[in-house]
Amino acid sequence: MRIRLALTRSISSFTPKIMADEINASAATASTTSTSSRKKNSLWPSVLRWIPSSTDHIIAAEKRLLSLVKTSYTQEKVNIGSGPPGSKVRWFRSASNESRFINTVTFDSKEDAPTLVMVHGYAAAQGFFFRNFDALTKHFRVIAIDQLGWGGSSRPDFTCKSTEETEAWFIDSLEEWRKAKNLEKFVLLGHSFGGYVAAKYALKHPEHVQHLILVGPAGFTSETEHKSEWLTKFRATWKGAVMNHLWESNFTPMKVLRGLGPWGPNLVRRYTSARFGEYSTGDVLTEEESRLLTDYIYHTLAAKGSGELCLKYIFSFGAFARSPLLQRASEWKVPTTFIYGFQDWMDYHGAEGARKDMTVPCEIIRVPKAGHFVFLDNANGFHSAVLHACRRFLSPDPNGYPLPEGVTSI
Numbered sequence: 001m002r003i004r005l006a007l008t009r010s011i012s013s014f015t016p017k018i019m020a021d022e023i024n025a026s027a028a029t030a031s032t033t034s035t036s037s038r039k040k041n042s043l044w045p046s047v048l049r050w051i052p053s054s055t056d057h058i059i060a061a062e063k064r065l066l067s068l069v070k071t072s073y074t075q076e077k078v079n080i081g082s083g084p085p086g087s088k089v090r091w092f093r094s095a096s097n098e099s100r101f102i103n104t105v106t107f108d109s110k111e112d113a114p115t116l117v118m119v120h121g122y123a124a125a126q127g128f129f130f131r132n133f134d135a136l137t138k139h140f141r142v143i144a145i146d147q148l149g150w151g152g153s154s155r156p157d158f159t160c161k162s163t164e165e166t167e168a169w170f171i172d173s174l175e176e177w178r179k180a181k182n183l184e185k186f187v188l189l190g191h192s193f194g195g196y197v198a199a200k201y202a203l204k205h206p207e208h209v210q211h212l213i214l215v216g217p218a219g220f221t222s223e224t225e226h227k228s229e230w231l232t233k234f235r236a237t238w239k240g241a242v243m244n245h246l247w248e249s250n251f252t253p254m255k256v257l258r259g260l261g262p263w264g265p266n267l268v269r270r271y272t273s274a275r276f277g278e279y280s281t282g283d284v285l286t287e288e289e290s291r292l293l294t295d296y297i298y299h300t301l302a303a304k305g306s307g308e309l310c311l312k313y314i315f316s317f318g319a320f321a322r323s324p325l326l327q328r329a330s331e332w333k334v335p336t337t338f339i340y341g342f343q344d345w346m347d348y349h350g351a352e353g354a355r356k357d358m359t360v361p362c363e364i365i366r367v368p369k370a371g372h373f374v375f376l377d378n379a380n381g382f383h384s385a386v387l388h389a390c391r392r393f394l395s396p397d398p399n400g401y402p403l404p405e406g407v408t409s410i
Helices: 002-011 020-029 035-043 055-066 163-181 193-204 229-235 238-248 253-259 261-278 287-302 307-314 325-331 349-355 379-389
Strands: 073-081 100-107 115-119 141-145 186-191 209-215 336-341 362-367
Touching (some): 055 073, 100 163, 141 163, 163 193, 186 193, 193 209, 193 325, 209 379, 229 238, 253 261, 349 362
Parallel strands (some): 186 209, 209 336, 336 362
């Protein structure tokens, strides 16, 4: 969710510059499409389109980014049907029975390894975990997904009109995916907004979740529970009033990015270079990592708007949950580990508050030299935290996988 603020702030100082090289590279390496799609694309090559992206560009950018991963993997489009049985919420605005799919990447692993399902956050996709796949596949059968409406998954029209319907969109699509993959038990890891979805899923389907890992999760406190003097004052200003109106109007930074057309890749490049480069709180991305991640981020954000429109229904202005997880802490049925970077803008005190009401094992781990993207900022510290969280599945020794120096358990 941090990218929302970063992209918005960047607009005021943005200097137009066409990223022809990046766009040409994306077009040249895009995956094979259907005959009709090729004909259409041949008439309007990427360099001539206002928004130089497509679903094929997303998958091609994903392949380029995952070329950095040494472990072999299988990419598939898992069919989740047209909607959950008996639900009034369909995955698209259509009278047809068109099926939708979840883009899924499964990495090779030992046959007896526990399954780890990884769920990305808002304005992201599964490729954001590219620095973690090699290390985690040594211990888990790792499966990473793009949530419905994000990344390379289907992007149906977003028809939800309430918090309940919006939660069902993500939770039920994840459950249909689980059924299609025939998974009975797995460790579920979610980052930021993906942590919110993972927690809500575990509350609804605890029988399928062996352990829940929430990485810098969003949605624990409401605006009432976390009163902010700064936010109250900001809302009273004209800028605050405008920002609040845009939020309630569901105006997303992705709409700005699409509006910039061929200038969009440069804006994303500036964000990536700043967040994971000069302003990084941990390990800086290499030049190749930065280039491939920039390309990947652009194509996942510039594609048709879908899942991004969940924001106003899940959070109020200021990213406070409309249906906070803190209020359901006493209903928790799955052992949980929270992981935060020391410089994470998500407040770990929300997890501390929830732990007081939980009746299941709960641990809060903080990783140094890391911000909200702890798995990119300090990958080794993040891996240690995940292994420590799952030590009862990985080793007969209860003291196995201790936390290294600097990584602390609260």
